[in-house]
Amino acid sequence: MRQRRTTMTSKWVKTVILMKSPEVAPLIPETSRMTAGHVERMLHRYGMVYVKPERGTYGNGVMRVEMERGPFGQGYKYQSGTRIYRFDRFDSLYRSLRQRAGKRSYLVQRGIPLLKHGGRRFDLRVMVQLSPKGRWETTGLIGRVAAKGKAVTNYHSGGKPTDIHTLLAPHMSEARERELVRELKRLGQRIGRFYGKHYPGFHQLGIDIGLDPALTPWIIEVNTNPDPYIFNQLHDKSMYRKVMAYRRFRLRNGH
Numbered sequence: 530m531r532q533r534r535t536t537m538t539s540k541w542v543k544t545v546i547l548m549k550s551p552e553v554a555p556l557i558p559e560t561s562r563m564t565a566g567h568v569e570r571m572l573h574r575y576g577m578v579y580v581k582p583e584r585g586t587y588g589n590g591v592m593r594v595e596m597e598r599g600p601f602g603q604g605y606k607y608q609s610g611t612r613i614y615r616f617d618r619f620d621s622l623y624r625s626l627r628q629r630a631g632k633r634s635y636l637v638q639r640g641i642p643l644l645k646h647g648g649r650r651f652d653l654r655v656m657v658q659l660s661p662k663g664r665w666e667t668t669g670l671i672g673r674v675a676a677k678g679k680a681v682t683n684y685h686s687g688g689k690p691t692d693i694h695t696l697l698a699p700h701m702s703e704a705r706e707r708e709l710v711r712e713l714k715r716l717g718q719r720i721g722r723f724y725g726k727h728y729p730g731f732h733q734l735g736i737d738i739g740l741d742p743a744l745t746p747w748i749i750e751v752n753t754n755p756d757p758y759i760f761n762q763l764h765d766k767s768m769y770r771k772v773m774a775y776r777r778f779r780l781r782n783g784h
């Protein structure tokens with residue numbers, strides 16, 4: 530029998546698993562292990578990529594890498610924290626990235642041009658939990674706005690949990706927003722069912738979703754040990770109460 534586990538830390542393993550779902554796979558930005566070849570090819574294809582530790586949390590070590598056209602031709606830059614580093618040559622860019630990565634295993638992922646709120650990037654967190662009746666349900670939906678000048682939206686990196694209506698309304702009609710929310714809830718449930726079927730033992734997932742200007746919901750990351758307390762940052766406590774109730778039920782009764 531497969532070993533039951535409730536968390537999974539490798540972003541690479543989680544991506545490979547999810548790629549097996551034909552419905553979900555098209556929403557996963559192309560992801561590879563970080564090598565000079567992969568970073569160069571993806572930068573040329575997409576113009577912008579994110580590199581991140583295979584086993585990281587809180588946005589630590591996540592960097593945004595871009596190609597740019599300078600006055601003297603092609604250049605490169607990357608952002609780490611609030612600092613930006615520029616390079617003329619790809620070799621020097623990669624050497625610096627590798628140095629910052631240290632001994633850690635890193636991944637490279639197609640960068641999603643995230644929508645902004647007041648000049649700051651934001652993404653969404655979809656909370657999916659096994660209900661007391663044993664069905665996967667989307668119990669929470671929240672936005673996270675990056676701290677000023679940062680490329681990551683994580684709460685522990687200064688990101689601000691924000692209700693999604695505030696963030697979405699300026700970018701779309703009310704009807705489109707309702708449709709998107711339905712789409713996100715369905716997507717969350719689908720991912721929950723898929724994980725639950727192939728890896729029994731999980732009871733909660735927190736999915737990081739990036740929206741691009743076309744409003745495509747890209748799956749940036751699936752967390753198997755998501756922080757329930759960000760929902761307590763919202764004025765309206767109804768989501769928080771549900772998230773905590775489902776969580777308590779599972780912690781008491783197991784999976």
Ligand SMILES: Nc1ncnc2c1ncn2[C@@H]1O[C@H](COP(=O)(O)OP(=O)(O)O)[C@@H](O)[C@H]1O
Binds near residue numbers: 578579652
């Ligand atoms: N491919 C990407 N495109 C756009 N933003 C990204 C991408 N990957 C990561 N980010 C940003 O960085 C944050 C942290 O990355 P994530 O992969 O979720 O790692 P962590 O485990 O540290 O949360 C994301 O919430 C998002 O704001």
Ligand SMILES: [Mg+2]
Binds near residue numbers: 587588683737752
């Ligand atoms: Mg994350």
